[in-house]
Amino acid sequence: MTSPLFTPFKLKSLTLPNRIVMAPMTRSQSPNGVPGENVADYYARRAENEVGLIVTEGTTIRRGGASNDPSVPNFHKPDSLAGWQNVVNKVHQKGGKIAPQIWHMGMVRKAGSGPEPDAPTDSPSGMTHTGKQVVDAPTDAEVDDMVQAYADAAAKAEELGFDCVEIHGAHGYLIDQFFWDVMNKRDDRFGGTSLVERASFAGDIIREVRKRVSKDFPVILRYSQWKQQDYGARLATTPDDLEAFLKVFVEAGVDILHVSQRRYWEPEFPEVDGENGLNGAGWAKKLTGLPTITVGSVGLSGDFIHAFQGQGAGTRKLDDLEERLSRGEFDLVGVGRALLQDPAWARKVHEGRHAELADYDAASLAKLY
Numbered sequence: 001m002t003s004p005l006f007t008p009f010k011l012k013s014l015t016l017p018n019r020i021v022m023a024p025m026t027r028s029q030s031p032n033g034v035p036g037e038n039v040a041d042y043y044a045r046r047a048e049n050e051v052g053l054i055v056t057e058g059t060t061i062r063r064g065g066a067s068n069d070p071s072v073p074n075f076h077k078p079d080s081l082a083g084w085q086n087v088v089n090k091v092h093q094k095g096g097k098i099a100p101q102i103w104h105m106g107m108v109r110k111a112g113s114g115p116e117p118d119a120p121t122d123s124p125s126g127m128t129h130t131g132k133q134v135v136d137a138p139t140d141a142e143v144d145d146m147v148q149a150y151a152d153a154a155a156k157a158e159e160l161g162f163d164c165v166e167i168h169g170a171h172g173y174l175i176d177q178f179f180w181d182v183m184n185k186r187d188d189r190f191g192g193t194s195l196v197e198r199a200s201f202a203g204d205i206i207r208e209v210r211k212r213v214s215k216d217f218p219v220i221l222r223y224s225q226w227k228q229q230d231y232g233a234r235l236a237t238t239p240d241d242l243e244a245f246l247k248v249f250v251e252a253g254v255d256i257l258h259v260s261q262r263r264y265w266e267p268e269f270p271e272v273d274g275e276n277g278l279n280g281a282g283w284a285k286k287l288t289g290l291p292t293i294t295v296g297s298v299g300l301s302g303d304f305i306h307a308f309q310g311q312g313a314g315t316r317k318l319d320d321l322e323e324r325l326s327r328g329e330f331d332l333v334g335v336g337r338a339l340l341q342d343p344a345w346a347r348k349v350h351e352g353r354h355a356e357l358a359d360y361d362a363a364s365l366a367k368l369y
């Protein structure tokens with residue numbers, strides 16, 4: 001029987017041969033923000049080995065405070081965009097499809113760090129998640145410019161020939177800081193006591209992006225309940241809250257929701273549909289009808305946070321994932337570390353070469369292959 005992972009997917013102008021998506025993974029190997037030949041080859045290697053869609057590492061938008069690391073690629077300076085053009089060309093030559101993940105770190109960047117150390121910190125309210133006021137809240141006009149900076153990047157993505165674009169709204173970075181009540185204390189239209197009100201920043205971004213790209217060009221939003229500042233944080237604690245939150249993005253014109261979990265087998269609302277209930281991507285699909293991407297420890301037994309602490313992970317069977325995919329719980333499957341370590345992971349799965357799938361070794365992080 002053909003695995004449901006290897007069935008085609010089509011949405012607007014995007015046609016994929018299978019359901020495997022390379023999850024965005026920061027590699028910090030682009031000196032001066034320019035993705036070089038080694039970065040292009042890294043992605044092309046996954047394209048020629050049956051990854052359906054590649055989502056690139058986060059690449060930063062044109063706000064001085066977007067990045068904390070000069071080796072993270074940016075998505076606005078001419079030499080960086082030329083580097084990305086080369087990445088797109090090489091991936092396309094191998095028959096692959098690719099989206100940039102456009103990114104702004106917000107307050108995760110420490111003031112004084114990154115390629116533009118003197119740039120001001122962008123945030124919703126200048127307040128950390130522990131309630132410390134460290135900088136002034138940005139003005140309305142500044143927030144509007146942040147919105148435009150995302151739209152500029154999305155327009156560039158289409159111009160360079162990328163197949164779609166992903167907006168990074170997850171993991172406690174800028175967009176997620178607007179979602180999160182402990183960091184967003186604004187009382188204008190970008191803030192408020194409800195999650196729906198705090199979603200207006202992302203709603204505006206999606207609307208502006210939609211204006212600047214073709215109707216047929218798919219726009220993906222990645223979000224997460226968890227934050228790097230607090231793994232236990234939750235934006236939406238009930239399906240009703242989640243539905244209202246996601247409606248903001250649906251109405252703004254998003255095409256695909258990428259729901260970041262650390263372990264895809266964990267139920268989003270176990271109190272509603274039990275311990276074997278739908279995961280985050282499952283609920284997002286059920287509540288919006290949009291296609292969704294699941295992610296989190298696919299093919300591996302331990303979650304990715306441990307990878308940053310130098311820990312590896314054993315392999316894990318894909319049967320339960322394939323069952324969920326067959327049932328239509330979600331449409332696409334994000335794979336992170338397994339593909340970081342092994343460019344041929346998707347091909348090996350397709351060809352049933354399971355014995356060749358290795359445990360994840362945290363040392364893989366150090367090399368770009």
Ligand SMILES: Cc1cc2nc3c(=O)[nH]c(=O)nc-3n(C[C@H](O)[C@H](O)[C@H](O)COP(=O)(O)O)c2cc1C
Nearest residue numbers: 023024025026057058295296297298304335336337
């Ligand atoms: C080295 C590394 C870098 C990452 N960088 C990003 C990033 O730039 N943007 C993002 O949304 N997620 C990032 N993530 C999270 C992954 O996209 C993914 O959600 C996570 O690794 C879980 O998938 P996995 O268990 O298959 O590795 C990163 C993960 C790793 C391991």
